[in-house]
Amino acid sequence: IVLTQSPGTLSLSPGERATLSCRASRSISSTYLAWYQQKPGQPPRLLIYDASNRATGIPDRFSGSGSGTDFTLTISRLEPEDFAVYYCQQYSTSRYTFGQGTKLEIK
Amino acid sequence: EVQLVESGGDLVQPGGSLRLSCAAFGSSVSNYWMGWVRQAPGKGLEWLADIKPNGRDRLFADSVKGRSTISRDNARNSVSLQMNSLRVEDTGIYYCAREVGTSGTDLWYFDVWGRGTLVTVSS
Numbered sequence: 001i002v003l004t005q006s007p008g009t010l011s012l013s014p015g016e017r018a019t020l021s022c023r024a025s026r027s028i029s030s031t032y033l034a035w036y037q038q039k040p041g042q043p044p045r046l047l048i049y050d051a052s053n054r055a056t057g058i059p060d061r062f063s064g065s066g067s068g069t070d071f072t073l074t075i076s077r078l079e080p081e082d083f084a085v086y087y088c089q090q091y092s093t094s095r096y097t098f099g100q101g102t103k104l105e106i107k
Numbered sequence: 108e109v110q111l112v113e114s115g116g117d118l119v120q121p122g123g124s125l126r127l128s129c130a131a132f133g134s135s136v137s138n139y140w141m142g143w144v145r146q147a148p149g150k151g152l153e154w155l156a157d158i159k160p161n162g163r164d165r166l167f168a169d170s171v172k173g174r175s176t177i178s179r180d181n182a183r184n185s186v187s188l189q190m191n192s193l194r195v196e197d198t199g200i201y202y203c204a205r206e207v208g209t210s211g212t213d214l215w216y217f218d219v220w221g222r223g224t225l226v227t228v229s230s
Contacts, residue, residue: 032208034216036152043202043220044144044152050209055218087152091214094166096142096154 001025001090005099011107018075020102022088027068032092035064035073038101039084047086048073080106109134109219111203116224119193127188127224129203137181140206140215143188146223147199156188157206157215171197193228200225 002025012018022033031051036044046055048064051071061076075082083106088099115127129141142157156167156177165177171190179186186203200223206215 030209032214032216036217043222044217045220046216046218049216049218089152089154089216091208091216094214095168096215098152098154100151 001028001093001097003088003090003097003099005086005088005102007102008100009103009105011105012078013107014078014080016078018073018078018082018104020073020075020086020104022066022071022073022099024069024071024090028071028090028092030092031067032090033064033066033071034089034091035062036087036089037082037084038087044087075104078104109136109205111136111205111219111221113201113203113221113224116201116226118227118229120230121193121195121228123193123228124189124191125193125226127190127201127203127226129186129188129221131184131186131205135181135184136186136205137184140213141179141186142204142206142215142217143177143186144202144204144217144220145197145199146202147196150199155201158186159213190226193226195228198226198228 006021033051035048038044052064110132143155158177176189202223203221204217205219207218208215
């Protein structure tokens with residue numbers, strides 16, 4: 001399953017709302033989709049699993065939604081520490097795949 | 108809280124081999140699938156391989172299948188990735204990650220990651 005993330009780069013200001021998209025080449029069963037955040041020099045950090053469940057310790061400004069082939073990560077009100085690269089990952093098949101990433105940068 | 112620490116990354120010539128190790132501290136990973144994910148310089152994430160808790164069931168991405176083996180030592184709380192016939196395109200940071208998800212599905216996402224170990228394949 002190929003995951004395509006858009007936009008490639010998103011330029012926003014702190015306090016604004018961010019909407020990141022992840023589209024799958026075929027339907028993902030049972031909403032088996034996760035989102036990760038990665039900052040420079042750090043490993044990825046799990047944010048969302050099963051499309052809409054926040055991982056432990058993740059602030060509630062992060063939310064995930066979607067099903068089938070279209071998924072969205074929303075950050076309701078951007079904090080300075082939210083500017084990073086975000087990846088989606090499908091685990092609908094045992095050959096896991098990631099999207100190419102969306103870079104969220106400060107405008 | 109489990110911590111994962113990778114080691115074994117190095118500069119190696121094309122065609123060479125490397126064994127990467129991942130040690131878990133703070134909690135046992137013996138009941139979890141464990142995986143390896145690679146990130147080429149400036150690029151995205153690529154899942155490479157994973158191994159079931161029993162150590163007998165393994166899966167590989169096509170990019171490394173036939174050139175790699177994955178193993179685990181539950182007594183030592185560790186996982187290893189042996190990579191052979193290395194290519195320039197194998198260059199990158201290799202992360203070890205714990206896999207979790209819905210029991211019974213054998214379909215997982217990654218909830219704990221190590222900091223990675225750098226593999227450079229170059230002549």
